[in-house]
Amino acid sequence: MGFFSWITQDTGESICNSYSIEPVFSVTMTDDKGNRWREEDYEGYGVFGGKDFYELLDEMNGGSGCRDAGIELSFSVEPHKSPSLSRCGDYYNGDAPENCPAQGYFYS
Numbered sequence: 001m002g003f004f005s006w007i008t009q010d011t012g013e014s015i016c017n018s019y020s021i022e023p024v025f026s027v028t029m030t031d032d033k034g035n036r037w038r039e040e041d042y043e044g045y046g047v048f049g050g051k052d053f054y055e056l057l058d059e060m061n062g063g064s065g066c067r068d069a070g071i072e073l074s075f076s077v078e079p080h081k082s083p084s085l086s087r088c089g090d091y092y093n094g095d096a097p098e099n100c101p102a103q104g105y106f107y108s
Helices: 053-060 067-074
Strands: 027-030 036-039 084-086
Antiparallel strands (some): 027 036
């Protein structure tokens, strides 16, 4: 399985993982209720501050927190709310963060 990564919604930066040659930075995942999970050293597998992005995505859309269901939902065309990923910790209206084409690791 590859890495999961996104582009921050406030600064437009690729969220690098700790295995990358690029420096990591703090990222905050925020849900629609204002809960925040801060990650200082992202490992590349979708977990921010101990909370899995895809489990939270499933929970935010009425699910039980199933990671596989969250992954499926994230790639569907079905309308859904998404956690936000940013440096500042703001919530961005449920809009999904853009996937990072380099997966937070494969930079040229």
